[in-house]
Amino acid sequence: MGKTLFDKVWDAHVVDSIQNGPQILYIDKHLIHEVTSPQAFNELEARGIPVFRSNQIVATADHNTPTINQDLPIKDELSRKQLEQLSANCAKNDITLYKLGHKYNGIVHVMAPELGITQPGMTMVCGDSHTSTHGAFGTIAFGIGTSQVAQVFASQCLLLTKPKSLRVTVNGELKKGVLPKDVILYIISKLGTNSGTGYFCEYAGDVFENMSMEGRMTVCNMSIEMGARGGMIAPDETTFEYVKGREFSPKGEAFEKKVSYWKTLPTDDDAVFDKEYYFDAEDIEPMVTYGTNPGMGIKISETIPVDDNASFKKSLEYMNFEAGESLIDKPINFVFIGSCTNSRIEDFRVAANFIKGKQKAHNVTAWLVPGSKQVEAQIINEGLKDIFEDAGFELRQPGCSACLAMNDDKIPQGEYCVSTSNRNFEGRQGQGSRTILASPLVAAATAVAGKIVDVTKDIETLELA
């Protein structure tokens, strides 16, 4: 029987197997940030254990950082201390850190791919559930808890039971205005938030083959929202082209050698998955969520379903929506384009192309938060910043920002935010905030109209990137 992409990468990293127990999996790259690493450093220090492979760890500051005045000292004392501790821990343990203001600083899942740290066939971990993003490269990448961060510090390995395999195939051609974000929101709305639990997911078919690396990252990023620890897409010419020439990518002959290995990774024709799902690209439309988990999504032209489940009702009550109603024309005062899901240059190009020559509605506060310093520089160099500012949008500095509202970028109590982030949990964007997840196009259109509009209606006239 043939092997899946996941099998091939996993099997190449197994150091040993415990009888009737987990396997020891070797980890190639370990990404860390300020929020989930300090307790792991403390643990090692308390037990007198040194960091085993500091050259395989890369650190960035992202979760807790301000998105304005990054050159000034951080006002919030706890945030400042957390960042100071990250700097001290990295210095003490000889770990590369792209701290606030560094030209490579950014959201961990944006900066690592753009620097070529992420490469096909690797195993990668980070104390952040959206580490699944890196699976876009044919990488086994997944989020871990802080105890596991300490384990990787100590041994560059983790004890894990091999997950089951799941494949989601989407064939056909996407309609105009349907973006990678819509594809993954559609999949999660069909499969639910726990269908992937215990599985690693491979995305296959025309839709993903024809997608850019940025789009593939958006899709893999949200694998965790259907419970899957990670998502993967087979590496191909699009992948190799993206990786080539980046700061930490292999160069020259070494690169060619890697490419010939990477070409052996895609799933064999006769491989068998534990679970398979198939969808038609033509059935996907721009999506919005209406509830408090990412599985509660509908096509923008649809109405909220009716369900008697108590948790479902509690969710609608929190959102102040009625079963059976449409979200079209709902007034929206906040729009956020950013997060590790949608803060890459392609996302801002889509938004800028829509916004060009238009004006943000007066009632809307629209925050644009690039995923990294490099994306920020691209936005400026490509002239997008002028488009955004002319339209009344606020371009801020890189970071996780209003996706989880750890810093000051919070949506006020009771307000709706159409957001390109990944989670619409209660209070995720600030206490009492109400999140509607959507693509950068739907977010941009909302900001211009000041309410949710059916972008499918004028899809033929849309100018997209």
Added chain:
Amino acid sequence: MEKFTTLTSRAIPLAIENVDTDQIIPARFLKATDKQGFGDNVFRDWRFDKYGSINKGFSLNNPIYSGSILVAGDNFGCGSSREHAAWALVGYGFKVIVSSFFADIFKGNALNNGLLPVQVSEVFLKTLLDTIETHPETNLEVNLENQTISISNSDVSESFDIDPYKKTCMINGYDDIDYLLSKKEQIQAFEAEKTY
């Protein structure tokens, strides 16, 4: 890590599905750099309203319920990988979480902190919730060695699964670091010979 063998305790019901780790511990409390104090803020925005007043309708605030077992709805612990969620539950005093389904990362984090996730059938979960809500004084018995959860003084019982390796760790209070460090030579040999 604290050892776990058996526990007999009353339980607190939380009949809500898809409880995510943002509810267990909201992001604004993740700025601490040690593991202490998170228990004070467990389920913060469900225990307290926006003005900081106690939400009397929430089960953790209901004086009729007590105990170190939380019985929660399906898909408990989904969302963020924050281990702070496990620290918060342990800090509040929970030793066992019962649900019909757990999210992967949360389950691992709980096991790494001596907090036992007990996965039961949906039917058994409903029986537990109904029993606790009608008779809050009911004790539950969790036996890790036998992998059973029972309602005290009744024949209502169900067995649960746990990875044999993690079971050994829980019973003895071992953690994965101890085991991995014992394999260092093998890890170094793997690094020298790896084929990719």
